[in-house]
Amino acid sequence: MPDITLPAGAVAGRRVAFTYHRDLEKAGPGQVGVITAIDTGQPASLRIRLDGSRSNLHVFPDYEGLRYLDEVGPVPELPMGSFKPSAQHPGMDFEYDGVLVIEFEDGDMVAITGDRARAEAAVATYLREQAGVDDEGDIREDLAELKPQYAVFEWEPEDAECAWLMHNATEGDEQAVRVHYLPAA
Incomplete structure (x- = not known):
């Protein structure tokens, strides 16, 4: 698999909208979440925690169902x-x-x-x-x-x-x- 270059918007704390592959053809903004970490292995992937979830998704930074939002802030702590x-x-x-x-x-x-x-x-x-x-x-x-x-x-x-x-x-x-x-x- 070819290397994937991280876009400038791919930073921990960035809010994102995510749409599952099965829902790409449906209209809608997707689910909102936050980038919690960046795995720089080959190929690079983003760890995204959707709002209301307690686990991360591992997503390629150029995935078609991922939209980078403007808001960047601290990664919220997972409630314990x-x-x-x-x-x-x-x-x-x-x-x-x-x-x-x-x-x-x-x-x-x-x-x-x-x-x-x-x-x-x-x-x-x-x-x-x-x-x-x-x-x-x-x-x-x-x-x-x-x-x-x-x-x-x-x-x-x-x-x-x-x-x-x-x-x-x-x-x-x-x-x-x-x-x-x-x-x-």
């Missing part, structure tokens, strides 16, 4: 430590009546609320709509296993396997939130 979960965070994409429900890879689930009735309604809806459980008896059995507890959600480093982890906590722990936990059967 504890956080309060919301539907805007990665992996938290099911919400029922204001209650987030998360299913982990091992089948465990958590409803982020201290209110048992709201947790039951959210988990039951998740089981019906997302997990495809049709038997109301099975749903009632699962709901009986919901355990109230406190948890802390913490961001992981950028290249970690998961964007965040949930850890058990106790009442009064900083950033602890009340949840209802459903272990996998």
